Amino acid sequence: MRVIAVVSPLGGVGRTTLTAHLATLLARQGQRSLAVELCAQNLLGRHLGMHEASTTGWARAAADGQWWAENGFDNSDGVRVLPFGAASLETISTLHQLLQAQPRWLQDQIELLDIPSDCTVLLDTPLWPSPWAQSALHCADTVLVALEASARACAALSSVQTLLRSAAAAPSEQGVLVTRFDPRRVSHREALQTLREQWGERLIPYTLHEDENIARALARAMCVGSLAPQAQSAHDLQGVCNWLVGQRAAPASMLVSGAALP
Template sequence: MKAAAGMRRVALVSPLGGCGRTTLAAHLASLLAERGHGVLVIDLSAQNALALHLGLLESQADAPLGVPARGWRDSVSEEAWWGEAALESSQGVRLLPHGAWKSACSVSDDPPDGWLSQQLDQLDLPGPGVMLLDTPALPAALALQAARCADLVLLLLDASARSLHWPQPVQALGETLPPGTQWGVLVTGVDARSASRMAALKTLREQWQQRLLPYPLHRDESVQLAQERGVCVHQHAPHSQAAHDFQGIADWVERQLGLQRKTRESA
């Protein structure tokens, strides 16, 4: 089985933990699905947390906090088709969870070059759309492979001093991407009440210039409150700052990929 023609891959990567890759993956998936695009989101991180944001929880004894106990890691171990582990949200988002942490312990995290792209090619997807890849922190092998098989790479850096030392390594990563791969830098954790974060944002804008997305992602308690309810922030608090930010990022992704927005009725 081959991936459907026109399925575009978007990799969310970062050299830093806690920058919001999983939160962004869930919100982009939900927003793009609501805009009529077919969406498959794949959790490549052993934290297995993406289902929490999408409300796809289970009540099994071996599923801590309700996250899915089985995922694509189990399929790899059993030499089975990844699609057997797929879940679907009420918004029409298809999710391939990572699977419980115990699954990660039994499978190598250092697959051969090109392995991930080969696995994704085998997914039977129902028409054109977007495949979102939520990754572990760089330089994990799966994160590098996700970036190198994507049409669009979003690199996340938070508005803090720790993000100011990455221009050279990130530029080096960009040079290893296949010709034609688009990539941009998204600043997260922006807080107008914090002088240090605003200073970091200013420096990041100077460092990345045209590579920087025009929509930074602000700190907003509404995101956490939405997660506790198993929904995304634009569904819980549509007029919040974070909801506005995620909508803008989704707009940018649509433009970069040349996606034509459509309603569910016309999909």
């Protein structure tokens, strides 16, 4: 199977949104996909059809020494979802102790999943460098780093470089994605240009624009491709999905004098 980790050292950049939408797009292309939520915010299910956050999930089961994947579900798009579930601070502390005692725990549990060998597993991670984000990096074949178009993202260069050095994925399977981009804002355009200079070919040639349709879709417990298939964000997310499945070059329509447009 293929494992993709969606990570970031910055909060609010859309890790859960990306995980849910990319899993959905892969499923709609006929590929098997499993979305695993490693973040205690427990919001992944809301993006994938659940109108209320899941009370049951893998976290409590794992902390109690039970099989972690018992409480997964399949949504209407064919995505298998393994939510974090409601968890107390004691449960979260127990999980951290578990991971400290067994650094390969996550990798071993993924390998034990009863899923087809051609399945793509997407890991929605907490803020790096949390233990679960670091564990995801150790077992992922592909790493997608989400950075918003902002000055703080530009200032995070050293942190992201450290993050990527700790990943098991080959450099060719490491990508940086700019999210929440509003081309009307000068600061966003300037930040995007800086990020392009910093990351070069590692910057994914698609930029996820700020789009209220994503928030509207979340309010309806659905993906933006279903709510507003013609939205800019739906187009952007499809481009990112294309990158994940191997279409790494920007299409000619995005190129002007050799530079990718936002």
